Amino acid sequence: MSIRLNGVIRAWEEGRPAFAAFSQLDRRAAIEFSAGPYDSIIYEMEHNPWDIVGLRDSMQYLLSRKQILDAGSLAPTVTPICRIPPNGNEMDQAYAKQALDCGVYGVVWPHITTVEEARNAVSACRYPRPETAPNYEPAGIRGDAPTFASRYWGLGQQEYYKKADVWPLNPEGEILVFLMIESVKGMNNLDEILANVPGIGCVLIGEGDLSQNLGFPRQYDHPVVHEAMAKIVATCKKHGVPVGHPHVTTKNVERVLAEGFQFLMSAPVRTFKAIDMAREIIGMKVETAAAGAAY
Template identity: 60%
Template sequence: MAERLNGVIRALETGRRIAFTSFIQAEVENAVSFAQSANDGVVFEMEHTPWDIRALREAMQFLLLRQKIAQAGSVACQMTPLVRIPPSGSEMNQWFAKQALDLGAYGIVWPRISTPEEAYNAVSACRYPRLRSAPLYEPAGLRGDAPMPAARYWGVSQQEYYKRADVWPLAPDGEVLVALMIEDTTAIENLEEIVRRVPGIGVLLVGEGDLTQELGCPRQYDNPELLRMMRHVREVAQAHDIPVGHPHVTGQNVERVIEEGYRFLMTFPKRDFSALDQGRALAGR
């Protein structure tokens, strides 16, 4: 296999098979800060922020640290960019994924995937079309052909990009990660059918916040019914060898999260005001 470019997939394939990421907004300051972190990747949060493709492109460029690339002896970006796009699964909007992938994003996080049809659409949108007689035809690709910016961002030729721009783990050498957010009770009910019918799912990411809204206990992450549903997602994912993700990992729960088998860990980016608080206390304010 050629050198792995997607650092999140690399982490999921090696060692303890755990990848670390964080949600960040598509801003230069965030990219500069997180490019120097120990994360395997970042997920640019564009579901709950305006879809600003220029801001995304600029932020992705500031993830590239020439010194780290040179020291690694690899063309790969050392902080793998993924993008959470705006539409819910039921909206079937493929163009958001197409635009993010065409910039060079290494994967897409799809919000609120609830049915096998929505999951199929998500994976299809991240694949190029091929003949029905070709290997690994399903899910049939829908992505349009405009690879030049992405190939340049990855540091490969266009033909090499075509070979590697497929979804993992369906294509073992694929560098594109498709993460489906499981965020409502319909998705919980359909989960076994989703994973059985749709190959190419790279991560199942539990959407705790949306689930608690539907359950009538907003942001109450210790709710017994929520915990039961999260356990169900883990069990189904593990039975099909699909990494399962946790979106709210902190210093208080990280040990438990790892023990429970989560493999795609999203640490919470928190601003540190400890020096300010200490200074105000010393100043008598």
Template identity: 60%
Template sequence: MTSIRHNNVISTLDAGLHVLATFSAADTASAIELSNSGYDAVVFEMEHKPWDINALRDSFQYLLSRRQVFEAGSLAPAVTPLVRIPANGAEKAQWHAKQALDLGAFGIIWPHISTVEEARNAVAACRYPSLPGTPRYEPAGLRGDGPHAATRYWGISNIEYYARADVWPLAPDGDILVGLMIEDQLGIRNLPDILDQVPGIGLILIGEGDMSQELGVPRQYEHPRVLECKRQILDICNERGIAVGHPHVTAENVKQVLDDGYRFLMSAPVRTYPGLHKARELTGRD
């Protein structure tokens, strides 16, 4: 198996480094701007935006820069496209993951994961089926077979895609990232069991907006109750070597975010990119 990665987010996390990312609507203008932004990844936001599979397909294409591909000498896109799907964990949403992956997404962000079963479904939906007894069989794959658009986007054959389209770190050479959002007290209570019982989770992203709503302090991200919940998630994940994402990184808080131990840093995709530039400076990327 070749060691060449197509997913630069996984390469960066696997090396113990920081990923610089942002949320974006799925539209061509945003994708073109992001293609030369300096971000490592974009999470196309389809939980609170419409599920528009055609807009997502076009955004993937406009995110590619032919010059970047040529100069890098690699098929890996400079800005790795991930997708946050609409449905909460309890709603299963296997078809959303399947459609996004079939277009060429390199990972799925699953909102509102609160139980072991929801986490197991999230990972399983991103894997192709195999027979019992196959190495790394669990969580047993549920993804349907229709990779032709994805293989074109990745620039590889179907056979190569099948070899790479498994979830990391369960499959060491896998190029699919499964990110789970922990957004409530139930999710925090179950997080140790989720990480201990469900292999294949590559990222935990804190949903501090919904978390603050549940705590009765909506959007007060620095409220002590919110900070305590975030600290619990960080501690649980750090004990198990799982990267944690912060969804609201700014030029003002990025130093604290880094000091706290976050490794997937999401800042707002405004034209001046103040959060991104400060993060690049503090992580030694400039």
């Protein structure tokens, strides 16, 4: 039986949403995420500097030999994905190629607005193949350099080639193509995009940029923003494509689940309970001392 390596796809195949968060490139962050409750992390390099060496380093620290041994599986506990810098209209495949060659299991493409841009995104994540091959389109244009990626996945190169294709176009594929829809143009073209470009694994709504474009910047609870996001969700449901929400919190999580989002991004929250308790105790002592001095 084939092992599902991509934890996001595995979650969907199990009939549940996948949980994820953005992460900076950092060894300690990678170690912390490796023990967290996430199916995936997205290394954020759209707004952070492009650092391919840092990406490789962080991905190595995301792995744990003990986790692999205990699970008895090559599948990473937390699946690494990368958001690349170029906007969709830049048609820049080089960033996707370099990230995939490091071994990421998916690429997030910002600001996709047209069929042409979406087709380029999928093509950049596929190797070339004969025109007679099944599911030939969108034709692959990824350059061939599998050494690092196959080693990271724990596979021989020929086995890696079989799995290094886009899901769900190839049901055995382990690579996810995320399209970020974050403009009115992208929203209005989404139905055409999903109808004409196979191989799109997930649509991630960029509600920050979308709310800017709608005239209500970062007013996520504004009815106009809600209406636009609902339209995107409905279009994705029509085509059977999972849709992701980038800002899931304790305040909106019930609504997000009820609306049918299948990729939930929630920022990790650090707690300081011991410090808070200490400050409370110190504050009580200071207040008591002050009250005593008043007499």
